[in-house]
Amino acid sequence: MKRGSALYNDPARAEGQPVGTVVITGASSGIGRCTALLFGRNGWNVGLIARGPAGLTSICSELVDAGVRAACAAADVSDAAALDKAAALLESELGPITVWVNCAGNGVYGRFLDVTIEEFRRVTEVTYMGTVNGTRVALQRMVPRDAGTVINVCSAIAFGGLPVLSSYSGAKHAVRGFSDSVRHELIHQRSRVSLTTIFPPAVNTPFFSHAASHLSGSPRPAKPVYQPEIVADAILLAARRRRKEMRVTGITVMFDLATRLVPGLVDRAIQRLGSSGQQTDDEAAAQLREPTLFAPSPHASGTHGPFDAESRRFSTQMWLSGFSLAAVAMIFRAMLSRLGLNLRPDAPSLPIHGPQDPHPMPAGSAQPPAGP
Numbered sequence: 001m002k003r004g005s006a007l008y009n010d011p012a013r014a015e016g017q018p019v020g021t022v023v024i025t026g027a028s029s030g031i032g033r034c035t036a037l038l039f040g041r042n043g044w045n046v047g048l049i050a051r052g053p054a055g056l057t058s059i060c061s062e063l064v065d066a067g068v069r070a071a072c073a074a075a076d077v078s079d080a081a082a083l084d085k086a087a088a089l090l091e092s093e094l095g096p097i098t099v100w101v102n103c104a105g106n107g108v109y110g111r112f113l114d115v116t117i118e119e120f121r122r123v124t125e126v127t128y129m130g131t132v133n134g135t136r137v138a139l140q141r142m143v144p145r146d147a148g149t150v151i152n153v154c155s156a157i158a159f160g161g162l163p164v165l166s167s168y169s170g171a172k173h174a175v176r177g178f179s180d181s182v183r184h185e186l187i188h189q190r191s192r193v194s195l196t197t198i199f200p201p202a203v204n205t206p207f208f209s210h211a212a213s214h215l216s217g218s219p220r221p222a223k224p225v226y227q228p229e230i231v232a233d234a235i236l237l238a239a240r241r242r243r244k245e246m247r248v249t250g251i252t253v254m255f256d257l258a259t260r261l262v263p264g265l266v267d268r269a270i271q272r273l274g275s276s277g278q279q280t281d282d283e284a285a286a287q288l289r290e291p292t293l294f295a296p297s298p299h300a301s302g303t304h305g306p307f308d309a310e311s312r313r314f315s316t317q318m319w320l321s322g323f324s325l326a327a328v329a330m331i332f333r334a335m336l337s338r339l340g341l342n343l344r345p346d347a348p349s350l351p352i353h354g355p356q357d358p359h360p361m362p363a364g365s366a367q368p369p370a371g372p
């Protein structure tokens with residue numbers, strides 16, 4: 001495995017301690033898989049949840065081969081009891097869960113009246129109720145300990161629905177409202193448990209092969225498309241800093257603002273996008289079609305979809321989020337120094353990594369029982 005970026009190196013890692021235990025739903029493919037690898041590189045114990053054994057075994061072996069303490073448990077996120085069982089198993093293998101990432105999701109492309117009631121309900125049960133179930137399972141463990149972070153992977157689509165994605169748009173709007181509500185409850189209870197909602201843009205993952213579809217072409221992400229590593233960086237950053245919401249790219253920030261400031265313009269842009277901007281005749285995309293809404297794939301998936309050539313690898317928004325505190329401090333020091341007010345000329349330069357993890361492992365659990 002490649003080394004994690006210097007920006008996100010955890011101080012605890014240098015001391016050889018696990019930073020904590022993260023559990024990720026939807027960890028076998030796309031954003032979840034990428035996030036599992038990033039947390040693993042940064043010294044976390046990693047618990048993996050998805051349905052398909054092939055995908056789970058493949059990501060678990062990749063992590064374990066790289067020296068990461070990792071364990072997996074198969075569960076359908078729409079089944080609250082199964083998810084609770086999976087969480088208990090992962091805690092017994094890896095120690096108390098410090099961060100829980102709700103990343104499992106699926107969709108169906110097609111006009112509202114072409115989508116069956118069963119498909120619509122299933123997308124809602126996986127993408128919305130899966131997040132609700134995951135949040136419940138995590139908070140039942142974190143609230144009594146008064147420590148932990150829940151991270152809900154939402155979508156820029158929560159700021160404005162797209163055509164041919166009505167069930168998914170509805171589910172992501174619901175995820176945002178639900179997450180907001182629970183966060184307010186936690187704040188009201190003066191809990192130290194935090195909840196962050198992440199809003200990725202369109203991302204190049206196998207999602208578009210996995211979604212069900214009634215379109216004539218193969219589903220594709222609406223442009224511009226970003227690589228999943230950028231979203232994984234945002235999730236790791238959210239694990240370290242209490243954030244209410246994180247918009248992962250400048251495009252997401254602009255989309256959110258535009259829906260409020262110039263809704264007419266946004267409507268026109270979405271009309272132009274229509275369904276043609278969300279499908280492709282590309283043969284490679286057609287060959288990768290493998291809808292997994294009702295059952296997992298028998299094959300393991302990777303982190304990327306087939307749109308590498310057009311996908312952006314860098315987000316200024318994320319770069320600024322990661323460096324904001326250090327950058328402000330550096331600019332401040334530079335200004336003082338120009339004014340001849342260098343208060344601590346011998347002070348070491350600012351570290352480029354983020355602050356200490358806000359939720360370190362509780363005493364006595366720094367070395368959890370051996371995993372697989």
Ligand SMILES: NC(=O)c1ccc[n+]([C@@H]2O[C@H](COP(=O)([O-])OP(=O)(O)OC[C@H]3O[C@@H](n4cnc5c(N)ncnc54)[C@H](OP(=O)(O)O)[C@@H]3O)[C@@H](O)[C@H]2O)c1
Binds near residue numbers: 106155207
């Ligand atoms: N790709 C994008 O453009 C984009 C943009 C914004 C937000 N998102 C969100 O990011 C999250 C991850 O999506 P992705 O793009 O990485 O998609 P992906 O590559 O298709 O990965 C989906 C993951 O969820 C798991 N999963 C699906 N249904 C499940 C179920 N019922 N129970 C448990 N696990 C289930 C899958 O494994 P199994 O099939 O084996 O269960 C897989 O690990 C989703 O919430 C998605 O809505 C994606």
